[in-house]
Amino acid sequence: MTDDERLPQPAPAEIDLVTVLHALGDPVRLRLLTSYADGAEHSCDPRHLGLEHLHKSTVSHHMRVLREAGVTTTRVAGRNRYVSLRRADLDARFPGLLDALLAATRSRSG
Amino acid sequence: MTDDERLPQPAPAEIDLVTVLHALGDPVRLRLLTSYADGAEHSCDPRHLGLEHLHKSTVSHHMRVLREAGVTTTRVAGRNRYVSLRRADLDARFPGLLDALLAATRSRSG
DNA sequence: CGGATTGGTGGATGATTGTCAAACCGTCCC
DNA sequence: GGGACGGTTTGACAATCATCCACCAATCCG
Numbered sequence: 001m002t003d004d005e006r007l008p009q010p011a012p013a014e015i016d017l018v019t020v021l022h023a024l025g026d027p028v029r030l031r032l033l034t035s036y037a038d039g040a041e042h043s044c045d046p047r048h049l050g051l052e053h054l055h056k057s058t059v060s061h062h063m064r065v066l067r068e069a070g071v072t073t074t075r076v077a078g079r080n081r082y083v084s085l086r087r088a089d090l091d092a093r094f095p096g097l098l099d100a101l102l103a104a105t106r107s108r109s110g
Numbered sequence: 111m112t113d114d115e116r117l118p119q120p121a122p123a124e125i126d127l128v129t130v131l132h133a134l135g136d137p138v139r140l141r142l143l144t145s146y147a148d149g150a151e152h153s154c155d156p157r158h159l160g161l162e163h164l165h166k167s168t169v170s171h172h173m174r175v176l177r178e179a180g181v182t183t184t185r186v187a188g189r190n191r192y193v194s195l196r197r198a199d200l201d202a203r204f205p206g207l208l209d210a211l212l213a214a215t216r217s218r219s220g
Numbered sequence: 221c222g223g224a225t226t227g228g229t230g231g232a233t234g235a236t237t238g239t240c241a242a243a244c245c246g247t248c249c250c
Numbered sequence: 251g252g253g254a255c256g257g258t259t260t261g262a263c264a265a266t267c268a269t270c271c272a273c274c275a276a277t278c279c280g
Binding site: 222223225227228233235237244249 | 251252253254255256257258259260261262263264265266267268269270271272273274275276277278279280
């Protein structure tokens with residue numbers, strides 16, 4: 001489970017606020033964030049994410065940006081990848097930020 | 111004071127989260143945000159903002175992005191412009207977001 | 221083995237962007 | 251009027267970016 005391979009991601013202390021904001025300043029990636037808000041692991045398939053209109057390589061690109069910014073983590077198991085939010089790391093580094101962002105997306109502009 | 115002319119800016123309800131995050135996902139603009147965190151009005155002169163290395167037209171461009179995103183407001187008085195945070199509008203629309211952002215910039219990664 | 225599934229890589233392309241420079245504009249003041 | 255001051259606008263340019271497409275790689279399963 002947890003000891004599967006993980007794709008490269010920044011250490012908690014290396015998560016940079018500007019990079020995170022830049023990563024989330026895109027409609028597709030902010031929508032991915034809302035999908036991940038449930039804390040569960042998600043596949044990369046665009047059809048499971050309400051992104052049917054996007055090419056799978058485009059979604060792959062966006063997920064890489066999120067991961068390299070430190071927003072998500074990706075666990076590799078067989079031919080599947082399981083993406084989830086790094087909630088604890090983000091909360092520790094930027095207290096209240098994630099909650100405020102998720103609340104903001106829920107209240108309307110998501 | 112308050113009834114001076116103001117440069118165009120979005121109405122409170124039109125402030126869009128993606129646009130705000132995109133605006134703040136730039137090191138110069140995030141730094142401007144920290145300058146404005148005191149709630150006071152600030153001139154546009156790069157030398158008063160710790161941005162001596164930037165051309166004044168570049169700073170003008172960044173301030174326009176912030177204003178059009180709804181992050182700041184600009185009051186015009188004579189030949190001067192006074193830029194300040196739209197704290198009340200942002201707090202009303204995205205509760206806790208601004209506080210979390212400013213706390214994050216203060217704690218380190220500014 | 222061989223096909224299907226899941227997802228990523230690399231190239232191409234058009235759009236956006238950050239920056240500077242130079243010209244411009246309204247205002248203040250001598 | 252005519253500088254000087256504070257900022258904006260426009261244009262140019264390189265860099266980044268979002269997207270698609272075609273191809274590739276690893277894994278699972280019959």
